[in-house]
Amino acid sequence: MSATDINRAVARRFYDEVVSQGKLEVLDEIVADDAHDHATPSGSGLRSGRAGFVEHVTWLRGAVEGVTATVTDTxxxxxxxxxxxxxxxxxxxxxxxxxxxxxxxxGQSISTITFRDGxxxxxxxxxxxxxxxAQLTA
Known part of the structure; x- marks a missing residue:
């Protein structure tokens, strides 16, 4: 498996296992210690380390009951x-x-994920x- 294939597989795991299934422990395996999440819900901006990912996913799963994230293309x-x-x-x-x-x-989203060593x-x-x-306020 090439590095690109590994990165695609990890990206899919993020949406399937972490976002859809809520398996936050998977973050220890797929997110680097010094990672940055630019999508924190509190508006606090860039978060360093896994804490930003935990904050983001925890907020999303609490705000959206039964949330599923389906990768349509990479x-x-x-x-x-x-x-x-x-x-x-x-x-x-x-x-x-x-x-x-x-x-x-x-809803549709586009994410950009950068990897180092998978x-x-x-x-x-x-x-x-x-x-x-529009869907929520219609």
Whole structure:
């Protein structure tokens, strides 16, 4: 298996095992000690280490009941994987400034994940905020 294939597999594990299944312990295996998560929900910005990933996933799983993250495509080159994925679930907590509605929504996101030695070292996500907010406030 090439390094690129390993990175793609790790990216898929992040969405399947960590986001969808809530297996936070997997982060110890797939995220480097000095990793950065640019997607912390508190608006605190860049978080260093696994704590940012734990914060991000814990918030997401609490705000979106039954959350599933499905990878629809990946593009990989060198140490970077771009992941196209879909999120689905029922809003139970604040999401993008919208108070809990109890509505089911589906959204598209694109993430850029950088790897070192098969572990995540940098994570950024660009969700379709407008599409999600429109579903929650319609």
């Amino acid at each position: 593009v990989a080159e060198g140490d970077r994987v771009v992941v196209y994925w879909t999120i689905d679930g029922v809003q139970r907590g604040e999401v993008f400034g919208v108070p809990p509605t109890g509505r089911r929504f589906t 572990r995540i070292v940098d994570y950024a996500v660009l969700p379709d905020r407008l599409g999600i907010v």
